[in-house]
Amino acid sequence: MKSLFYFFIYGLLIFEVNAQNIITEKYHPSAFPLIENGKIPTILFAQEDHEVVKTTVKHFTQDYQLVSGKIPRVTTSKYPKENVIIIGSLNNSKVISALVEKNLIDTVGLTNQWEKYSIQVISNPWYKKKKALVITGSDRRGTAYGVFEISKQMGVSPWYWWADVAVERKKSLYVDHKGFKSKSPDVKYRGIFINDEDWGLHPWSAKNFEKELGDIGPKTYAKVCELLLRLKANYLWPAMHECTGAFNKYADNKVVADQYGIVMGSSHCEPVLFNNATEWDKNSMGEWNYATNREGICKVLDQRVSENAPYENLYTIGIRGIHDHAMEGGFSVERKIELVEEAIQDQRSILAKHTGKSIEEVPQIFVPYAEVLHLYNNGLKVPDDITLMWVDDNYGYIRRLSDPLEQKRSGGSGVYYHIAYLGNPHEYTWLSTTNPALIYQEMKKAYDYKADRVWMVNVGDIKPTEYNTQFFLDLAWDVNSIKRETVFDHMYQWYQDIFGEELGKQCADLMYDYYQINFTRKPEFMGWGEEFSSSRWRERIEDTDISFTNYREAESRLSEFKALSHRANKLRSLMPKKDQEAFFELVYYPVRGAHFMNHKLLLAHKNRWYASLQYSGTNELIAEVKAYHDSTKWLTDEYGALLDGKWKGIISEIQSPGATFAKLPPTTKIDIAQKAGLGVMVEENEPSIGINTLLCLPTFTSHYKEAYYIDVFNKGRVPLIWSAEVSEDWIQLSKTSGTTALEQRILVTVDWTKLKFNSTGNIRITSGEEEEIIYVKAFDTKINQDSLQGVFVEQNGVISIPLEKYHQKVNKEEVSWVVNQGLGVTGASLTIDNNHAKTAGHWARNDKYAHVEYEFYTFNSGRFDISTYVLPTYPINGFQLHRFAVSVDDESPKTIYVGAEIDSDRWRNNVRRNSSIHTSSHYITKPGKHTLKIYYLDPGVVLDKAVMDFGGLKKSYLGPGETRLEDLKIK
Numbered sequence: 001m002k003s004l005f006y007f008f009i010y011g012l013l014i015f016e017v018n019a020q021n022i023i024t025e026k027y028h029p030s031a032f033p034l035i036e037n038g039k040i041p042t043i044l045f046a047q048e049d050h051e052v053v054k055t056t057v058k059h060f061t062q063d064y065q066l067v068s069g070k071i072p073r074v075t076t077s078k079y080p081k082e083n084v085i086i087i088g089s090l091n092n093s094k095v096i097s098a099l100v101e102k103n104l105i106d107t108v109g110l111t112n113q114w115e116k117y118s119i120q121v122i123s124n125p126w127y128k129k130k131k132a133l134v135i136t137g138s139d140r141r142g143t144a145y146g147v148f149e150i151s152k153q154m155g156v157s158p159w160y161w162w163a164d165v166a167v168e169r170k171k172s173l174y175v176d177h178k179g180f181k182s183k184s185p186d187v188k189y190r191g192i193f194i195n196d197e198d199w200g201l202h203p204w205s206a207k208n209f210e211k212e213l214g215d216i217g218p219k220t221y222a223k224v225c226e227l228l229l230r231l232k233a234n235y236l237w238p239a240m241h242e243c244t245g246a247f248n249k250y251a252d253n254k255v256v257a258d259q260y261g262i263v264m265g266s267s268h269c270e271p272v273l274f275n276n277a278t279e280w281d282k283n284s285m286g287e288w289n290y291a292t293n294r295e296g297i298c299k300v301l302d303q304r305v306s307e308n309a310p311y312e313n314l315y316t317i318g319i320r321g322i323h324d325h326a327m328e329g330g331f332s333v334e335r336k337i338e339l340v341e342e343a344i345q346d347q348r349s350i351l352a353k354h355t356g357k358s359i360e361e362v363p364q365i366f367v368p369y370a371e372v373l374h375l376y377n378n379g380l381k382v383p384d385d386i387t388l389m390w391v392d393d394n395y396g397y398i399r400r401l402s403d404p405l406e407q408k409r410s411g412g413s414g415v416y417y418h419i420a421y422l423g424n425p426h427e428y429t430w431l432s433t434t435n436p437a438l439i440y441q442e443m444k445k446a447y448d449y450k451a452d453r454v455w456m457v458n459v460g461d462i463k464p465t466e467y468n469t470q471f472f473l474d475l476a477w478d479v480n481s482i483k484r485e486t487v488f489d490h491m492y493q494w495y496q497d498i499f500g501e502e503l504g505k506q507c508a509d510l511m512y513d514y515y516q517i518n519f520t521r522k523p524e525f526m527g528w529g530e531e532f533s534s535s536r537w538r539e540r541i542e543d544t545d546i547s548f549t550n551y552r553e554a555e556s557r558l559s560e561f562k563a564l565s566h567r568a569n570k571l572r573s574l575m576p577k578k579d580q581e582a583f584f585e586l587v588y589y590p591v592r593g594a595h596f597m598n599h600k601l602l603l604a605h606k607n608r609w610y611a612s613l614q615y616s617g618t619n620e621l622i623a624e625v626k627a628y629h630d631s632t633k634w635l636t637d638e639y640g641a642l643l644d645g646k647w648k649g650i651i652s653e654i655q656s657p658g659a660t661f662a663k664l665p666p667t668t669k670i671d672i673a674q675k676a677g678l679g680v681m682v683e684e685n686e687p688s689i690g691i692n693t694l695l696c697l698p699t700f701t702s703h704y705k706e707a708y709y710i711d712v713f714n715k716g717r718v719p720l721i722w723s724a725e726v727s728e729d730w731i732q733l734s735k736t737s738g739t740t741a742l743e744q745r746i747l748v749t750v751d752w753t754k755l756k757f758n759s760t761g762n763i764r765i766t767s768g769e770e771e772e773i774i775y776v777k778a779f780d781t782k783i784n785q786d787s788l789q790g791v792f793v794e795q796n797g798v799i800s801i802p803l804e805k806y807h808q809k810v811n812k813e814e815v816s817w818v819v820n821q822g823l824g825v826t827g828a829s830l831t832i833d834n835n836h837a838k839t840a841g842h843w844a845r846n847d848k849y850a851h852v853e854y855e856f857y858t859f860n861s862g863r864f865d866i867s868t869y870v871l872p873t874y875p876i877n878g879f880q881l882h883r884f885a886v887s888v889d890d891e892s893p894k895t896i897y898v899g900a901e902i903d904s905d906r907w908r909n910n911v912r913r914n915s916s917i918h919t920s921s922h923y924i925t926k927p928g929k930h931t932l933k934i935y936y937l938d939p940g941v942v943l944d945k946a947v948m949d950f951g952g953l954k955k956s957y958l959g960p961g962e963t964r965l966e967d968l969k970i971k
Contacts, residue, residue, distance in 0.1 A: 090138055113138040122134060135150065141229070149180075194236075195422070197244055199461075218253050247275065288322050363387070391416045403877040413452075417443065432590065467511070523598060684954055700778045708748050750778050796952045798960050856932055857928065861927050862924070874899060875940065893935055947959045
């Protein structure tokens with residue numbers, strides 16, 4: 001598995017966060033004893049300090065109890081004469097101020113800084129024989145982050161409650177006397193958006209966790225805010241669907257957020273904290289139409305800001321329609337721009353009025369989401385101090401970033417990103433399958449283009465997006481702690497922190513492969529239809545594009561998921577009791593759930609296909625489909641039953657009214673004849689009604705020495721007795737006869753020692769009076785394999801090249817080619833490392849400039865097509881194009897423009913398969929060895945795979961697998 005390769009790299013490059021580890025179980029005379037000989041220190045903080053400091057101390061004492069079994073004494077007035085932990089903010093703690101005045105602690109680099117902290121070991125200021133651990137924050141959240149960093153290194157995961165990560169009891173723990181001083185976060189505001197909560201967080205909270213309120217309220221938000229603080233996040237967009245009471249409906253919600261120091265905001269469609277989905281009453285307030293009801297809208301916004309201004313907020317500015325809809329009124333683009341600009345000015349006046357600050361000092365964001373981006377690109381003016389919050393396309397690909405002029409804005413820019421989504425063309429809110437390497441690829445690009453003011457991620461119901469949430473927020477805190485070449489080191493470290501070195505490694509291996517296979521198609525997309533389209537709300541289940549005959553595509557996918565599931569079962573049996581719940585939530589449920597969903601929908605497709613062939617096993621597949629469907633439900637029920645029902649209601653595979661994929665798919669039951677009937681299925685021969693085709697196996701080639709299959713199947717109830725014979729002795733069969741109620745497979749190979757030249761033959765399969773003839777062709781290529789070692793060689797009229805496996809790369813100046821390990825339909829991809837590299841003109845399409853080369857060998861000449869698979873990324877900003885160029889040998893390169901219009905059919909397909917396929921036509925004069933060249937033209941293009949079609953390409957979803965002789969030697 002690819003995961004084995006990746007862990008080898010992980011062993012060479014240790015994740016950088018380890019440099020911050022300052023807690024150990026080993027005694028050192030200069031270290032501070034957190035736990036020693038059953039004793040624990042006293043905790044001291046100043047009563048006048050920020051409320052979040054008090055809240056943090058409360059949780060810290062609970063963490064101490066989890067780790068040591070004892071509750072530390074907490075004081076705000078007495079100066080302890082024993083070992084003491086002193087906690088305080090630099091700007092609001094008299095205790096810390098006194099230490100600073102006496103030069104007992106180092107505060108260099110903390111004053112007037114954003115969310116920094118220091119951890120220092122000193123002598124107890126009041127009793128020199130003892131020690132003090134001083135945790136100082138530059139501000140209120142910095143203090144909390146420092147305390148929770150100690151908690152984490154003591155062994156209390158940020159996910160101890162939300163993912164039931166076990167806390168191990170320790171007998172001794174010491175803080176290194178050298179201490180630690182943090183940097184400020186790379187991204188100023190880092191947060192999550194709880195969204196599409198109708199089928200998860202809301203029913204769980206309303207009926208289980210907070211049933212006394214019957215809604216998502218302060219009890220739930222306290223847990224959310226605690227999680228954010230432990231993850232070093234600081235910003236929240238609360239749940240806002242109609243099923244949920246608006247955040248400000250319950251006065252205690254904003255009080256709770258402030259107790260945890262969390263900055264409150266609202267989504268792209270909720271201006272200045274007002275949830276129009278539930279708080280706007282059309283009957284009493286009129287239409288939500290800024291052209292006709294400007295006064296009415298401003299009135300409610302004024303009231304909201306007046307209520308919330310005393311708290312720390314980051315205000316969303318602008319106007320859209322109700323909930324997540326476009327502006328009402330049917331206006332022209334020009335009129336919409338006027339209305340949005342009016343709304344922005346009105347809202348800024350309201351903010352200035354109630355905050356008592358100049359408007360430039362009030363944090364604000366403008367989110368050009370969906371149709372609003374079109375307005376912005378058409379000239380909508382946004383005041384310079386407002387942060388531009390760029391958006392992805394809902395599927396993880398950022399639509400645009402700041403151009404050189406926008407990068408100079410005082411408000412800077414940020415990104416609103418999705419790892420869960422409910423909408424057109426399809427939802428993916430059930431399982432978390434967004435590839436971490438994709439998150440890195442896009443968010444690092446955003447950071448490189450100065451999108452460092454705000455990062456917001458849509459996490460759905462929080463569960464089951466735990467790991468991706470952690471990854472996103474860790475990246476936001478310290479972008480350079482994660483590297484492109486070793487993105488998955490972070491995941492390995494995370495699972496090992498939770499499950500220990502060996503079992504954690506196995507969990508990470510498993511999840512690495514889970515992300516790879518689900519990258520090609522998310523489980524929610526396996527019904528192949530669309531949701532929320534203009535003509536159809538519910539998804540129509542369709543046959544997949546995954547082929548059951550070509551390239552063993554469906555067979556491979558089914559077996560890979562089954563293997564993942566087997567590994568998950570084995571790991572579960574090895575997990576100690578204390579880790580069972582966390583393992584189920586973070587590994588077992590997603591792996592098994594993806595397995596069941598893929599098998600259910602692929603086997604339903606197979607059933608419908610078999611029905612057209614009158615295969616006798618058709619009806620048996622119906623039972624299998626139902627078993628996988630029921631298994632998904634039972635798995636979800638098991639999740640809800642964990643820990644006496646703690647999570648009952650938070651996970652559901654049904655995530656919308658249109659989620660047909662989660663229901664029992666359509667199958668076909670046939671009447672099976674009593675008498676046995678002969679049927680054959682030949683590899684890479686797809687039966688087509690009304691088309692005259694011979695049954696032919698793919699051509700056997702001497703350089704690949706393939707084995708191809710023939711499936712003999714029965715069309716009746718009585719077992720089928722069959723036999724097979726060959727016309728030539730060089731044709732070898734794994735079996736020549738059999739009796740089957742359903743089907744049997746014959747593997748066909750060629751004995752090349754008996755073949756002296758290219759030849760043809762046939763296989764005759766008979767059963768009684770029925771017979772089928774399958775034609776066989778063997779092609780002795782006469783090529784010198786030594787001379788083609790590592791070369792991509794034609795096989796059955798195609799050549800398939802994973803583009804990260806180049807033979808030669810040419811870097812020039814600021815353009816350096818790098819491999820994205822773990823990102824792409826082939827398991828890796830190729831891009832350039834410098835997102836600021838200059839766009840190249842047509843003059844750059846020659847061998848003097850940056851390009852990669854691939855050697856290939858074909859037995860054909862003339863015209864052929866090359867289909868280049870790239871990730872469906874976008875031009876970085878409005879100043880740039882999005883291109884690469886392709887050529888063969890010395891021909892003039894063909895420029896390829898990457899992309900598709902949002903909401904077009906091409907775009908819908910691209911985002912669901914994570915691939916944009918571009919076909920170009922090429923010409924060679926003779927067979928033999930040639931060179932494919934791909935040229936850099938614009939930054940941001942991610943190359944994945946190339947398929948050359950010399951006339952043999954078959955219909956499939958991912959195309960043929962790699963066609964390469966032996967090992968590749970990269971130059």
